[in-house]
Amino acid sequence: MRSPIFLSFALSVLLNAAARTEASDPQTLADRIDHHINERLRAEGVSPAAIVADETFLRRVTLDLAGRIPTTTERTNFLSQKEDEANSQVRRRGLVEKLIHSPDYAYHTRNQLDILLLLRSEHNATWREYLLEATNENRGWDQMFREIFQPEDTLSGDVRPVSYLKKQLNDLDALTNGASVKWLGVNIACAKCHDHPLVDDWTQDHYYGMTSFFKRTFRTKKGFLSERFEGLPKYTDIYGDEQQPGLMFLTGQKVDIPPLEIDEPALKKLQEAIKKSEQDDKSDPPPRPDFRPRSEFVELALRDEKNRFFAKNLVNRTWARLFGRGLVHPLDQLHSQNPASHPELLEELASGVVESGYDVRHLTQAIVLSKAYARAGNDTETQACPPDLFAVSVPRPLAPRQLSLSLRIAGQNPVKLQEKSDPDSWSVEREKLEKGSEAIAKKLLIPNDGFQIPVTEALWFSNNLSLQNDLLRPSNDRLVGYLKKLEADDEVVSAAFASVLSRTPDAAEKSAIQQYFAERGDRREEALKQVVWALLATPEFRFNH
Amino acid sequence: MNLLNRRSMLKAAGTSAAASNMAAVELLSQPAMADELARSGKNVILLWLAGGASQLETWDPKPGRPTGGPFAKIQTSLPGVEISELLPKMSTRLDETAIIRSLNTKIADHGQGYFLMDRGRRAEPGIEYPHLGAILAHELGQIDSKVPDYVSMYTSTEGRRQGSAGFLGARYNPMFLTDKMIPEDIQLPESISDTDHRDRAALRKTLSQRFAQRMNHAGVGSHENAYERVRGLMASDYLFDIDREPTAMRDAYGPTQFGQQCLVARRLVEAGVPFVKVARAWWDSHGQNFETHRELCADLDHCMSTLLDDLKQRGMLETTLVITLGEFGRTPKINGSLGRDHFANAWSCTLSGCGIRGGTVFGKTDADGQTVTEGEMNAGDLFATIFSALGISPDKEYMVGSRPIPISDFGSEPCSEVLS
Numbered sequence: 001m002r003s004p005i006f007l008s009f010a011l012s013v014l015l016n017a018a019a020r021t022e023a024s025d026p027q028t029l030a031d032r033i034d035h036h037i038n039e040r041l042r043a044e045g046v047s048p049a050a051i052v053a054d055e056t057f058l059r060r061v062t063l064d065l066a067g068r069i070p071t072t073t074e075r076t077n078f079l080s081q082k083e084d085e086a087n088s089q090v091r092r093r094g095l096v097e098k099l100i101h102s103p104d105y106a107y108h109t110r111n112q113l114d115i116l117l118l119l120r121s122e123h124n125a126t127w128r129e130y131l132l133e134a135t136n137e138n139r140g141w142d143q144m145f146r147e148i149f150q151p152e153d154t155l156s157g158d159v160r161p162v163s164y165l166k167k168q169l170n171d172l173d174a175l176t177n178g179a180s181v182k183w184l185g186v187n188i189a190c191a192k193c194h195d196h197p198l199v200d201d202w203t204q205d206h207y208y209g210m211t212s213f214f215k216r217t218f219r220t221k222k223g224f225l226s227e228r229f230e231g232l233p234k235y236t237d238i239y240g241d242e243q244q245p246g247l248m249f250l251t252g253q254k255v256d257i258p259p260l261e262i263d264e265p266a267l268k269k270l271q272e273a274i275k276k277s278e279q280d281d282k283s284d285p286p287p288r289p290d291f292r293p294r295s296e297f298v299e300l301a302l303r304d305e306k307n308r309f310f311a312k313n314l315v316n317r318t319w320a321r322l323f324g325r326g327l328v329h330p331l332d333q334l335h336s337q338n339p340a341s342h343p344e345l346l347e348e349l350a351s352g353v354v355e356s357g358y359d360v361r362h363l364t365q366a367i368v369l370s371k372a373y374a375r376a377g378n379d380t381e382t383q384a385c386p387p388d389l390f391a392v393s394v395p396r397p398l399a400p401r402q403l404s405l406s407l408r409i410a411g412q413n414p415v416k417l418q419e420k421s422d423p424d425s426w427s428v429e430r431e432k433l434e435k436g437s438e439a440i441a442k443k444l445l446i447p448n449d450g451f452q453i454p455v456t457e458a459l460w461f462s463n464n465l466s467l468q469n470d471l472l473r474p475s476n477d478r479l480v481g482y483l484k485k486l487e488a489d490d491e492v493v494s495a496a497f498a499s500v501l502s503r504t505p506d507a508a509e510k511s512a513i514q515q516y517f518a519e520r521g522d523r524r525e526e527a528l529k530q531v532v533w534a535l536l537a538t539p540e541f542r543f544n545h
Numbered sequence: 546m547n548l549l550n551r552r553s554m555l556k557a558a559g560t561s562a563a564a565s566n567m568a569a570v571e572l573l574s575q576p577a578m579a580d581e582l583a584r585s586g587k588n589v590i591l592l593w594l595a596g597g598a599s600q601l602e603t604w605d606p607k608p609g610r611p612t613g614g615p616f617a618k619i620q621t622s623l624p625g626v627e628i629s630e631l632l633p634k635m636s637t638r639l640d641e642t643a644i645i646r647s648l649n650t651k652i653a654d655h656g657q658g659y660f661l662m663d664r665g666r667r668a669e670p671g672i673e674y675p676h677l678g679a680i681l682a683h684e685l686g687q688i689d690s691k692v693p694d695y696v697s698m699y700t701s702t703e704g705r706r707q708g709s710a711g712f713l714g715a716r717y718n719p720m721f722l723t724d725k726m727i728p729e730d731i732q733l734p735e736s737i738s739d740t741d742h743r744d745r746a747a748l749r750k751t752l753s754q755r756f757a758q759r760m761n762h763a764g765v766g767s768h769e770n771a772y773e774r775v776r777g778l779m780a781s782d783y784l785f786d787i788d789r790e791p792t793a794m795r796d797a798y799g800p801t802q803f804g805q806q807c808l809v810a811r812r813l814v815e816a817g818v819p820f821v822k823v824a825r826a827w828w829d830s831h832g833q834n835f836e837t838h839r840e841l842c843a844d845l846d847h848c849m850s851t852l853l854d855d856l857k858q859r860g861m862l863e864t865t866l867v868i869t870l871g872e873f874g875r876t877p878k879i880n881g882s883l884g885r886d887h888f889a890n891a892w893s894c895t896l897s898g899c900g901i902r903g904g905t906v907f908g909k910t911d912a913d914g915q916t917v918t919e920g921e922m923n924a925g926d927l928f929a930t931i932f933s934a935l936g937i938s939p940d941k942e943y944m945v946g947s948r949p950i951p952i953s954d955f956g957s958e959p960c961s962e963v964l965s
Contacts, residue, residue, distance in 0.1 A: 024595065078944040171670075173669075173670050174670045176670070177670030177671050178670065181670075181671055187671045189669055189670045189671035189672065190948070191673075192669075198947060198948070202888050205838045251776065330946050332671065333946070333947075377759075377760055377762075378756075378759035378760060380761060383761050394762065395760050395762050395764060395765055396764075397764055402622060445715050445718075448714075450714060450764070450773075451714070451715065451764050451765065451767075452716040452763075452764065452767035453715065453764070453767045453770075453771045454712040454715035454716065454718045454771065455693075455716075455720075455771045455774050455775070456718065456720065456729075456730070456780065457771060458768075458771035458772045459728075459729070459730040459775055459778065460729075460730050461774075461780075462730065462742075462746070462775045462779075463730040463731070463732065463733065463734050463779070464729075465733075465734055465736070468734055468736050468737070469736070495562040505872050509752060512748065512751050512752070513748070515746055516744070518746075520741075526737070526741065530737075530741060530744075530745040530748065531748070533749075534745055534749040534752055535744060535752060537749045537758070537772065538749060538752050538755065538756065539753055539756055539757055539765045539768040539769065540752075540755045540756040542768055543760075543764070543765060543768075544758075545760065
């Protein structure tokens with residue numbers, strides 16, 4: 001049975017692939033970003049913070065694209081390129097191009113998606129495998145959306161993306177709101193019990209209209225995803241009247257439900273099959289209806305010609321990941337009463353991302369090539385400007401994996417790491433690092449808006465033996481072991497700063513650490529561990545800035 | 546305020562608020578906040594009866610009825626008030642305690658029931674509500690406190706949920722004790738001397754200062770705040786060491802883990818920890834309800850009465866609220882396994898000490914304990930009552946983004962009858 005939906009899906013894959021080959025130069029798009037951002041800065045009379053130096057840019061963009069700090073090898077390679085042959089902008093372009101096509105990018109994007117979609121709550125490894133495969137081939141966001149919301153329809157019969165729906169199936173409200181918040185940038189939960197009190201866009205009809213798309217989806221006892229032939233949510237409005245909005249999307253667009261063309265006995269049989277599949281753990285999934293509300297949801301989201309939600313949400317979330325706040329902020333408040341800081345930019349990026357076949361990598365690359373992305377964060381004058389001007393960079397707390405991977409990289413002997421820096425060895429090493437960073441990542445919280453570092457994290461850093469005995473071990477494979485063999489304090493300090501903070505120390509920092517060493521002449525190894533610890537526990541390491 | 550009024554008011558006030566995008570709940574870094582927070586000196590100990598204790602075997606016995614079970618009721622020191630014979634010690638110590646017999650919280654599922662009684666409201670997609678401990682750590686604690694402001698002891702694995710501080714932020718997450726009697730990572734590791742540990746922290750601060758100042762950012766500030774608190778918290782490790790208590794005191798609390806944790810709880814609140822939760826599991830007596838309650842009630846009766854005596858004797862009961870609560874009660878109907886199942890329609894809890902009118906019994910259930918007949922309260926009402934007892938206005942609102950969230954659920958009312 002091949003439905004029209006299937007055909008339109010196959011067609012859109014082809015079209016997207018064609019569109020993507022013609023994707024515009026990311027630098028052109030980056031310049032458009034700066035055009036819009038600068039236009040508003042000029043209008044507000046604000047001069048933005050300066051562009052950061054190369055070593056700051058390297059750390060920032062490596063954390064954002066590779067999900068980890070740069071190795072000292074990467075740092076040396078980047079900084080030692082000849083100034084005369086290419087200006088800084090060209091060098092940065094080369095760096096970005098390399099990073100964004102590296103396996104690190106796929107891993108990092110996978111980790112970010114896992115947090116966005118399931119808050120890393122799925123312990124079945126196939127879910128993360130699926131995401132990694134998709135990010136590796138830079139699969140279009142629309143295609144992932146289809147695979148995740150219609151896992152029954154995927155070309156390959158891939159069942160791995162089913163985790164997303166299965167995890168939320170027992171709670172229709174959570175499923176509806178998750179679909180709206182994460183995929184469409186809209187939070188309609190407030191409209192469950194009454195029309196949204198603050199936002200005219202969202203009525204109770206919108207809420208129940210959206211739940212209608214998922215109401216029929218259920219999980220069979222054997223673990224398959226299935227959809228019923230009937231069922232629509234009703235609600236009682238504040239006047240006590242019963243309402244049933246039917247299938248209604250956020251745009252207000254409704255879908256007519258075709259009449260069920262089966263006779264009474266056949267329907268009864270179907271219902272029995274469904275009931276059996278819900279109760280019997282050996283029972284196969286019941287037949288699928290021709291009309292499936294969940295597929296209608298996917299079609300409506302993708303067919304929204306004004307790109308009001310699906311594409312804008314993708315742009316806005318990608319932007320927020322790289323700037324610490326969205327063009328629309330908060331990220332789940334994409335509605336008429338909360339306009340974007342740069343509406344034209346958002347429109348342009350949204351239509352661009354649709355044209356590119358929902359190419360997240362291309363969008364990401366353009367954003368990090370913009371001057372807006374490369375602004376300094378320590379400009380005290382600009383810090384006072386409204387944050388939605390993007391005149392100054394804002395420090396962003398590292399996600400659990402970013403931090404734990406960075407700890408592992410910083411703690412390693414840089415020479416040993418260098419030996420693994422050719423692309424083939426690095427792919428293997430990265431997979432090892434992913435595994436090796438899991439335990440620490442689990443201990444760390446996922447940062448939310450306005451994130452605060454919990455004291456338990458500071459206690460863990462300060463006193464937990466796994467940090468002391470593993471990362472700070474004075475053995476040959478660790479940074480402390482490497483520093484032990486260096487003679488001059490000056491050299492030690494520079495090497496430690498390069499490994500941990502990816503920068504050169506200044507005179508005051510050098511002298512503070514030299515004094516620390518001097519007071520510990522009798523226990524040099526201990527002193528080395530303590531200095532490395534002190535650097536790892538700085539906010540400069542904890543944040544991307 | 547009814548829904549319509551509230552909504553039209555919000556609508557009038559809210560459009561501009563929505564546009565201005567107020568970001569965080571409240572800014573931690575504001576010194577004025579810290580001053581305000583330093584005010585209360587009030588503490589809370591929550592005795593959490595995990596799995597759901599039977600109201601019929603504790604505070605609302607119905608002997609002689611088909612639902613009554615085998616245990617008798619006993620006269621308490623309060624005229625006309627009777628409780629289960631399984632709580633003999635508490636029967637003579639109700640002067641500072643209010644018994645609430647009229648909880649109707651409707652949700653009789655462990656997960657959702659826990660959520661409800663932990664947060665005072667139902668889950669709602671798109672917003673993460675903080676739990677009681679986080680709210681009270683936020684309301685009663687000091688921002689730069691040298692002691693923990695929220696300790697949660699939950700040794701049993703059954704029903705253990707750490708919960709989250711939700712929109713209040715990770716600053717208010719609990720120190721969660723699951724294996725040991727002392728929080729993880731609070732003690733000096735053997736691999737470093739105390740002097741080096743302190744100097745290392747000072748070096749860290751030196752190397753962080755310039756960055757923190759130039760970035761001038763609340764998140765970075767919270768990082769420095771967390772590290773500032775490390776040495777103070779390490780210095781509070783003795784609070785978890787009950788060997789420092791006189792033998793007589795340790796004997797009074799007894800050898801059970803619950804007793805020892807109650808003693809730790811008293812030591813913590815005495816040192817200024819605003820919220821301590823001690824969980825006692827596992828009351829989920831679907832089978833053998835009466836044997837289970839004979840054992841668990843003895844522990845509860847002994848530990849709760851010792852704790853109240855101890856707090857009273859130290860003059861701390863006036864500023865310490867002791868809450869005895871679980872996720873729900875148990876069915877009046879006795880099932881085929883001599884068990885009682887989950888039941889949330891008519892059950893009991895107690896509030897003792899700070900802000901409570903002692904010797905009160907509030908609410909009534911019918912003769913068989915099936916329904917509330919007088920003074921029905923839901924979870925929001927109970928939370929509003931708890932906040933009022935501690936001098937926190939139950940109408941207080943948090944701003945989450947552009948949305949005002951009342952500290953206790955919409956439409957809830959404190960129960961003035963149990964408040965002093």
